[in-house]
Amino acid sequence: MSIFFVLILIVHLLCVNGLPKNASSTCRCMPEDSCWPSNDAWTKLNSTVSGKLIATVPLGSPCHDPGYDEEACNILQETWPRVETNFPSPYSVFAPLFQGNSCLPYTPRDSSCTIGKNARFAINVSTPADIASGLAFAQEHNLRTVIKNTGHDLLGKSAGAGALGIWTYNLKNLDFLDYTAEYYVGPAVKLGAGIEGWELVQAAAAQGLKVLSGSCTGVGVAGGYSQGGGHSLLSSQYGLAADNVLEWEVVTGDGQHVTASPTQNSDLYWALSGGGGSTYGVVFSVTMKAWPDGPVAGATLTLTPTNATTDDEIWAAVKSYHTHFNSWMEAGATSAHLAGYRSFELFVLTWADHTKDDVRNLLSGWQSDLDAMGMPYNLTLTLFPTWLEHYANYFGPLPYGFPWLSKVQGGRLVPKTTLTGNLDELISALRNITQDGVFQVLGNGMDVSNTSRAVADNAVLPAWRRSAYSMIAFANWDFNSSWSENVALEDRITNSIDPLLRSVMPDSGSYLNEANPYQMTWKEDFYGANYDRLRSVKTTWDPYGLFYARTAVASDEWIESPDGRLCRTAVPS
Ligand SMILES: Cc1cc2nc3c(=O)[nH]c(=O)nc-3n(C[C@H](O)[C@H](O)[C@H](O)COP(=O)(O)OP(=O)(O)OC[C@H]3O[C@@H](n4cnc5c(N)ncnc54)[C@H](O)[C@@H]3O)c2cc1C
Structure with missing residues (x-):
């Protein structure tokens, strides 16, 4: 048995059977570990991001003691299965398997309501500097990081137990422009990472334009949708959303604020345009082609x-x-x-x-x-x-x-x-x-x-x-x-x-x-034949392996235990 395999086995056993409270650096720190940041550290982060750090309160808590609220609970019970119920929450996600059952609105009022699979804290980011501060904090304290926009992700990629969340949903800037570059000249739109499909379609219509977005009106355009490919009812005529991207504005895993286009950081542009969300960096905005409106x-x-x-x-x-x-x-x-x-x-x-x-x-x-x-x-x-x-x-x-x-x-x-x-x-x-x-x-x-x-x-x-x-x-x-x-x-x-x-x-x-x-x-x-190249782009832009999401590129280098703890399956070289 090789030393490498023994190492993997030890890490795996630690993850599955529970870690000592002082978690090894091959595993992300969880709130019960001594390596979890102190209250002072969280307070300092909150002041660095101008008070935009939010501590998790489970979405279902109005249905449970001690904060029971009958009216709010009734609304939650009615709307819980709907995707948009999760939009205003910095942590809650749509996919029930990953939303978990730790605080459902349907269980008795006196049953337990815990944070479960949700992130512990999230930053309601409004600037690239907020994102960079969050990533640096996660790196310094060995925390799991998740990026959540709308929480649509059907594979649970915007959820993570014990994580620090980067919440992009309130990045709602929208600018229409005439774009000129060697690869495209024409109408375009630059949109913040929190813009939803319906917001884009409505704003584009007012300009006499149309832009690709998902069929579900609330799907975020710049997040998992365009980064994962993104199909639209207009795709046979205009291609996938990723085909329409002119440039990405990104804070990468090592905290750089960069533009990725076909001529600038083109490897990152290539990977972000179809290679999956939550892998290479946090997209702050995307610029996409716009098309003339018509019947x-x-x-x-x-x-x-x-x-x-x-x-x-x-x-x-x-x-x-x-x-x-x-x-x-x-x-x-x-x-x-x-x-x-x-x-x-x-x-x-x-x-x-x-x-x-x-x-x-x-x-x-x-x-x-x-x-x-x-x-x-x-x-x-x-x-x-x-x-x-x-x-x-x-x-x-x-x-x-x-x-x-x-x-x-x-x-x-x-x-x-x-x-x-x-x-x-x-x-x-x-x-x-x-x-x-x-x-x-x-x-x-x-x-x-x-x-x-x-x-x-x-x-x-x-x-x-x-x-x-x-x-x-x-x-x-x-x-x-x-x-x-x-x-x-x-x-x-x-x-x-x-x-x-x-x-x-x-x-x-x-x-x-x-x-x-x-x-x-x-x-x-x-990912097919693209996998190896995507893996290598990730090494360049996320050198510390900060971004993990189920089925994202390089996610097989981590094991997630039932409590959500992430441990490396292999020690990085
Ligand atoms: C009801 C419904 C209808 C859908 N309809 C369509 C459709 O018509 N066409 C289609 O192609 N897909 C569709 N989808 C799938 C959709 O594209 C994905 O769920 C997509 O991941 C949603 O992206 P989001 O950013 O809104 O969601 P989130 O769950 O917030 O994020 C999805 C993923 O992207 C990452 N991410 C989010 N924001 C960023 C960011 N700024 N930078 C880096 N990573 C980020 C997250 O970490 C996560 O991995 C649909 C899904 C649902 C549930």
Whole structure:
């Protein structure tokens, strides 16, 4: 047995079995350790960041003694599963597995309410200097660091027990500009790291422009979304969000405040544009291309099977959808569909700068098939004069009208070639996943194969360029069921759904923002051939390994024990 392996084993055993109170420097300090910063040290940090340090109070605490507040608790119980409930909190996150069950609003008033998996303190940053001070403090005291923007992350990457949080949500600057560089000349927008999709879409509309953002109106644009790739209803025409980035303003792991563009710190630009959030630095702002606004045509088409319709007939209609799919995306449309047990809905088809007739013609092949099959359906066509109106119609009313609820999920990028060469196997997998009515499958379709539209070479997973749609298999989290019943759904994804999807689409990957947090093959699935280069960029810009997030580049160099303590699996050289 090599010395190296023995070292790994010792570190692992310490982490799993509990550390002595004076934690080793191979593990991050936790509040119960003697290495945890003193009150004086926290007070000093608070004064360095001009009073912007916030101590954690669990979001669910109004439902528990001693601070029980009936009215606030009732509101929390109603809104808890909704994503936007977490936005105003510096620590709380949407993904229930990582939000944890240490202070739920549904448990009895006198049951315990603890900080659990949340960060201990967070800095409500408003300047790059605030960020640099936070990072220096974390480095000096060997603390876990997390970056939280909106808390949307489905893989729990913006949460961390015992961490110092860098909370970017209130960085709300927005400036439209005429950008001139050797790689782009034209309209652009510089936005603070806390800007949400709906804020950007609304502000751009007032300028006669449109800019890419996520379908969920509250997804932060500059955070995990653009850094992880970022798909939009406009992506078949304009590429992924990462393809639209002109420059990043970043505080890196070693505290430098830098610009990363195709011509300045280009390795960092490359990595941030698709290589995942919370890995190389804290983005303070991003500058992105803006596009002229104009009319946007759309459609929904819902199958309405009768009791007499057989399952086989429904799946034949879904198969027909897939046979037409590539041509729609290649023409410049995008789609979002939802398949469940005996249900299928194309709930938004988007085609900017086209007409209702264009959409009608686009869908006519599928409609003819449905008519020939005798499959009933409802079709609605829309045309709005602006992108904002289309977006608000399908995902509004703004800001948070569309109910996005807590779930567990796994996903895979469905290659175009699967639709042409392996469709029966795909349909059979969809049928298998949805058969018992617990799981549904969402598909976000787009063609982002044209890399010449990207501002510059970037770290978007190569499998994206070959894909027809990003598939998410999900089950809603049921707060009326036990924790273990919900976790069993997550296990089903890891042990059954992921392997099934991988067997049908072995040469693809997964969108790192919408995949299973416990995906066993995450390195190749989320980063593919880019992984080694991303790892080396991280060494340059985060030399102390300050940033850790589950499934982020280099996260396999840490082990997280059940209490959230992070320990290195290997001693850095
Ligand atoms: C309801 C819902 C709808 C979604 N719709 C879409 C969609 O249409 N298209 C799409 O592509 N994705 C979509 N996503 C996925 C989304 O892109 C990711 O969840 C993304 O990580 C959210 O980024 P955030 O910054 O808002 O969230 P957070 O959870 O706050 O952060 C996400 C990750 O980015 C890191 N991070 C945040 N801010 C910064 C920063 N300033 N610098 C460095 N790292 C940072 C965090 O540490 C974390 O690792 C959706 C997710 C949900 C829950």
